Amino acid sequence: MTAVLETEHLSLQFGGVNALSDLSIQIEAGSLHAIIGPNGAGKTSFFNCLTGYYKPTSGAVRFRGSEVTGLDAAKVAGLGIRRTFQNIRVFPKMSVLENVLAGGHLRATANLFSITVASPGFRRNERQLRSEAMSSLEFVGLADQWNNLAGDLPYGMRKRMELARVLIADPVVVLLDEPAAGVSSVEREELSRVIQRIHAQGTCVIMIEHDVDLVMEIATEVTVLDNGRIIASGLPQDVRNNPDVIRAYMGRKRK
Amino acid sequence: MAMVETVSRGRAKLDGFRAMRGGLVLAVVVLGALIPQMTQNQYYLGVAFQAEMLMCLALGLNIVVGYAGMLDLGFAAFFAIGAYTTGILSTKEHWSILASIAPGVVIAVVCALIIGFPTLRLRSDYLAVVTLGFGEIIQTIAINLNQTGGPTGIYAIPALTLGSVVVTSNTGYYYVFFVLVIVFALFSTRLRGSRLGRAWLCIREDEDAAKAMGINTNHYKLYAYVFGAVLGSITGSLYAPALTAISPASFGFSESLLIVMAVAIGGLGSIWGVMFGAAVVEIFPEVFRSFAQARLLVFGVLLVILMVVRPRGLFPERAFQGMATRVRRRLGRAAVGPGPSAGHVVLTVPTEES
Numbered sequence A: 001m002t003a004v005l006e007t008e009h010l011s012l013q014f015g016g017v018n019a020l021s022d023l024s025i026q027i028e029a030g031s032l033h034a035i036i037g038p039n040g041a042g043k044t045s046f047f048n049c050l051t052g053y054y055k056p057t058s059g060a061v062r063f064r065g066s067e068v069t070g071l072d073a074a075k076v077a078g079l080g081i082r083r084t085f086q087n088i089r090v091f092p093k094m095s096v097l098e099n100v101l102a103g104g105h106l107r108a109t110a111n112l113f114s115i116t117v118a119s120p121g122f123r124r125n126e127r128q129l130r131s132e133a134m135s136s137l138e139f140v141g142l143a144d145q146w147n148n149l150a151g152d153l154p155y156g157m158r159k160r161m162e163l164a165r166v167l168i169a170d171p172v173v174v175l176l177d178e179p180a181a182g183v184s185s186v187e188r189e190e191l192s193r194v195i196q197r198i199h200a201q202g203t204c205v206i207m208i209e210h211d212v213d214l215v216m217e218i219a220t221e222v223t224v225l226d227n228g229r230i231i232a233s234g235l236p237q238d239v240r241n242n243p244d245v246i247r248a249y250m251g252r253k254r255k
Numbered sequence B: 001m002a003m004v005e006t007v008s009r010g011r012a013k014l015d016g017f018r019a020m021r022g023g024l025v026l027a028v029v030v031l032g033a034l035i036p037q038m039t040q041n042q043y044y045l046g047v048a049f050q051a052e053m054l055m056c057l058a059l060g061l062n063i064v065v066g067y068a069g070m071l072d073l074g075f076a077a078f079f080a081i082g083a084y085t086t087g088i089l090s091t092k093e094h095w096s097i098l099a100s101i102a103p104g105v106v107i108a109v110v111c112a113l114i115i116g117f118p119t120l121r122l123r124s125d126y127l128a129v130v131t132l133g134f135g136e137i138i139q140t141i142a143i144n145l146n147q148t149g150g151p152t153g154i155y156a157i158p159a160l161t162l163g164s165v166v167v168t169s170n171t172g173y174y175y176v177f178f179v180l181v182i183v184f185a186l187f188s189t190r191l192r193g194s195r196l197g198r199a200w201l202c203i204r205e206d207e208d209a210a211k212a213m214g215i216n217t218n219h220y221k222l223y224a225y226v227f228g229a230v231l232g233s234i235t236g237s238l239y240a241p242a243l244t245a246i247s248p249a250s251f252g253f254s255e256s257l258l259i260v261m262a263v264a265i266g267g268l269g270s271i272w273g274v275m276f277g278a279a280v281v282e283i284f285p286e287v288f289r290s291f292a293q294a295r296l297l298v299f300g301v302l303l304v305i306l307m308v309v310r311p312r313g314l315f316p317e318r319a320f321q322g323m324a325t326r327v328r329r330r331l332g333r334a335a336v337g338p339g340p341s342a343g344h345v346v347l348t349v350p351t352e353e354s
């Protein structure tokens, strides 16, 4: 077993608040690792530390063995660590296709000269990207929406578009912040299928999710956070029966 | 299969859309090229030429404000840099106008880097203040330096020569700027359709999310600012021989504001919109000269109304598509958003439906 992404004694403070305390996690390559925990447990903050949006107060983040702590968010994305956001962030005034193309930004290679003269190389590169963007959209079932403005899509479709935008980058690790939150049960099924397919391709998926049933169904590993600490981790069924978890999380979350 | 079908269906619609757009572009270009043939009135030609010049500046600023979403209130500074570089080099050093464009561009780029590098990481409102200050500084330098001719500026700037052709008439400069507008518009279109344009729009729409795409936002903001500076400076370099005299008064805050207005009225990020906006900003006050002092007031009131009614400008990007969606919404056919195969193009190109 090899860890593709790991943290060591990661801590994050906001003023006096300990958002994360001494977090050491190993994310195995090819796993579908769920992060669960009550509201304010520090799940999103953890993602933000992994992806360069927050700089941890102390501790280290390692990706494939090399340290990426404190790297700029764009650099982290460039390494193949791609994420979605809890409060979906699409580019509303761009078309769905362009949103996905933006995800493939680093795969667009043309220089200024070939862009200006629309050189064959530039056109080929753009055509290639477009067809890959369409494949990504097809993957999440949004191919027919390609020419709509992203801002015009309903909530569930935006979530799927965010996934397509991640996929076009051919990521090594995908971080999903509550992919199924706030969507209908039909959309939830759809999203669950898409996530499983991403995982089935061999991509490592880390997923924050409140929907325990979904987590139990698809995760290969679960880590439970509470107050910025790990209170349990392991196989889904083990975690489910862990008394600490039931007390800290399930007891509060599920009526 | 399903996807291929959807795409090819989309393609067919897009091709129709493209053909229509191509025809429209051709019509506008031909019409524009014929304007000097339709009138010999020097006043009209002068206004038309000024409008073209403002279009060039607006296209330059559009990259900064329209694409990248950074409010630049000192854009006239780059215009001034081009005009003064050409003015000085052509009168004092006897450079040809064309040759003087390059040093103007170099100085503009260096200034853009010096101003942009530390400030572009700031939020947009700080940027507005810094660029405003930069505009004022450039104007102040022009007023106080001997080399720039002080408050009176530089006069007797030689004509633009293109090979054996010496451009002296209003008509001549009309065509020079006509070509420049087309070149700038084409350049903007190319940028917009590339990773540069996409990156800029992403930054405009949501800078943090742009980073998650792997976009180095600081670099791309700087690129936008530099491209804007280049277009502004080239426009200035050709403006100097067209007017034969330049003075600091033409490069103040009011000029910067005029360019911002052209971009905002027309539609941020939309090439057609921006050019139209420039024409409106230039021509409107002229048409309403009979209102004398009140014309600017009338203009201001209309501007406020416009910004309330159409906050994204007269012709924002994808205006037609957006309209189609809204129409469908209003008809209640898309209660949960655009339905399958909701190609907006269907509404704009009805003939493609069958």
Ligand SMILES: Nc1ncnc2c1ncn2[C@@H]1O[C@H](COP(=O)(O)OP(=O)(O)OP(=O)(O)O)[C@@H](O)[C@H]1O
Pocket (backbone or CB within 6 Å): A014, A017, A018, A019, A037, A038, A039, A040, A041, A042, A043, A044, A045, A046, A086
């Ligand atoms: N930028 C910030 N500034 C100050 N405090 C923050 C910031 N971001 C997070 N926090 C704090 O860190 C703690 C963890 O927040 P976080 O958003 O990571 O929780 P979460 O587990 O994602 O919760 P939820 O389930 O509601 O999304 C909270 O107490 C929150 O108030």
Ligand SMILES: [Mg+2]
Pocket (backbone or CB within 6 Å): A043, A044, A045, A086
């Ligand atoms: Mg969260």
